[in-house]
Amino acid sequence: MSHRIKKKTSLFAPAGNLLKRLSNTDARVRRRLFKIGLALAALFFLYSFMSGTYGITRIIRLEMERSELIAANQRQLVELIDAVRVRKMLQSDPNYIEYIARTRYHMAYPNEVIFRFRGQ
Secondary structure, eight states, rough: OOOOOOOOOOTHHHHHHHHHHHHHHHHHHHHHHOOOOOHHHHHHHHHHSSSTTTOOHHHHHHHHHHHHHHHHHHHHHHHHHHHHHHHHHHHHHHHHHHHHHHTTOOOOOOTOOOOOTTTT
């Protein structure tokens, strides 16, 4: 009477059998599996380039944010230079002080008549 012998199975046995079966099959199936493997690898690399910390979309977003910050910095620098110029004029130029008093605060000398037209 013959005894049945159980084969030991492991997690890696199907992969070994698959490789053995692939080596015995025709070249067309192997090429097709190779192309599928390459396509999956390409999709993985494309996904990793497009997402994540070092992805292209994040780099583009950070570059746009950087250019916006540079433009905001330049605007604030222009405002600062203008404010320094106005401060110097307010400290030293009496004509500018009079201009500000007349236009912004609507002040006038005593007994001075100011004519205003409609629309102004």
